[in-house]
Amino acid sequence: SQKIEQNSEALNIQEGKTATLTCNYTNYSPAYLQWYRQDPGRGPVFLLLIRENEKEKRKERLKVTFDTTLKQSLFHITASQPADSATYLCALQVGGYQKVTFGTGTKLQVIP
Amino acid sequence: SAVISQKPSRDICQRGTSLTIQCQVDSQVTMMFWYRQQPGQSLTLIATANQGSEATYESGFVIDKFPISRPNLTFSTLTVSNMSPEDSSIYLCSAPVYQGDTGELFFGEGSRLTVL
Structure with a gap:
C-alpha cells in the first residue's frame, strides 16, 4: 500500500540549532514533493516544492533534499527559532494528477 | 496566491443532522479540494471538485455522505450528511495556484x- 511517513514523535530542539525532519514514502513515484507548515487551529501553509529531478532546494533558512532512490526527503531549518514551532507536513504530488497526498506530520518544538 | 474563506469556522451538531460548509476563493480556480483532518491526524483527501462536473471522491468517501457543489470557479460547498460522532473533525478546503x-x-x- 502507499504510505507517506514522517517522524511520529515530536521533535524538540534548542534554539539556534538545525532541525531536520524526515519524510519517507513507499509505492509512490512522485513528480513533486512539497512541505507545509501547520499551526494549531490553522490551515497548512505552503513552504517549499522540490521536483523529482532536483536534489536540493533552499529558501532562506529552509533546505529540502529529495532522494528518489531512497524514497526520502529531508527538511532542514537552520538557526531555528521558537517561532518555527509548528507541525510540518510533507506532501506528494504524482505527475499528471493534481491532487496532493499528505504525510503524517511532525510536530517541532524549538526551545528557547 | 489565493485567499480562501471558510464558514462556519466551528459548529456543534446533533447526531443525524447535516451541515454544509462553504468555501470562497478570492480568485478563479479550476480545481478545489476538500480534506478532513481528524484530531491529531494528518489531512485526508475527501474529494476533488471541478466546476461543471461531478466531484471525484477518494476511496472511503461517497457522494451520499459528502455531497459537494461547485457552482462557479470561486465557490464550493461540502455537506456532511446524517452526521455521527465519528464525523467530528476539521474540514478544510483548498485550491492550487499554479x-x-x-x-x-x-x-x-x-x-x-463536533457531533454530539
Missing part, C-alpha cells in the same frame, strides 16, 4: 465540527 506545471495549495482556516 506556476507553470507545479502548484502550491492554499487552504482555508478549516471548519471544526
Whole structure:
C-alpha cells in the first residue's frame, strides 16, 4: 500500500540549532514533493516544492533534499527559532494528477 | 496566491443532522479540494471538485455522505450528511495556484465540527 511517513514523535530542539525532519514514502513515484507548515487551529501553509529531478532546494533558512532512490526527503531549518514551532507536513504530488497526498506530520518544538 | 474563506469556522451538531460548509476563493480556480483532518491526524483527501462536473471522491468517501457543489470557479460547498460522532473533525478546503506545471495549495482556516 502507499504510505507517506514522517517522524511520529515530536521533535524538540534548542534554539539556534538545525532541525531536520524526515519524510519517507513507499509505492509512490512522485513528480513533486512539497512541505507545509501547520499551526494549531490553522490551515497548512505552503513552504517549499522540490521536483523529482532536483536534489536540493533552499529558501532562506529552509533546505529540502529529495532522494528518489531512497524514497526520502529531508527538511532542514537552520538557526531555528521558537517561532518555527509548528507541525510540518510533507506532501506528494504524482505527475499528471493534481491532487496532493499528505504525510503524517511532525510536530517541532524549538526551545528557547 | 489565493485567499480562501471558510464558514462556519466551528459548529456543534446533533447526531443525524447535516451541515454544509462553504468555501470562497478570492480568485478563479479550476480545481478545489476538500480534506478532513481528524484530531491529531494528518489531512485526508475527501474529494476533488471541478466546476461543471461531478466531484471525484477518494476511496472511503461517497457522494451520499459528502455531497459537494461547485457552482462557479470561486465557490464550493461540502455537506456532511446524517452526521455521527465519528464525523467530528476539521474540514478544510483548498485550491492550487499554479506556476507553470507545479502548484502550491492554499487552504482555508478549516471548519471544526463536533457531533454530539
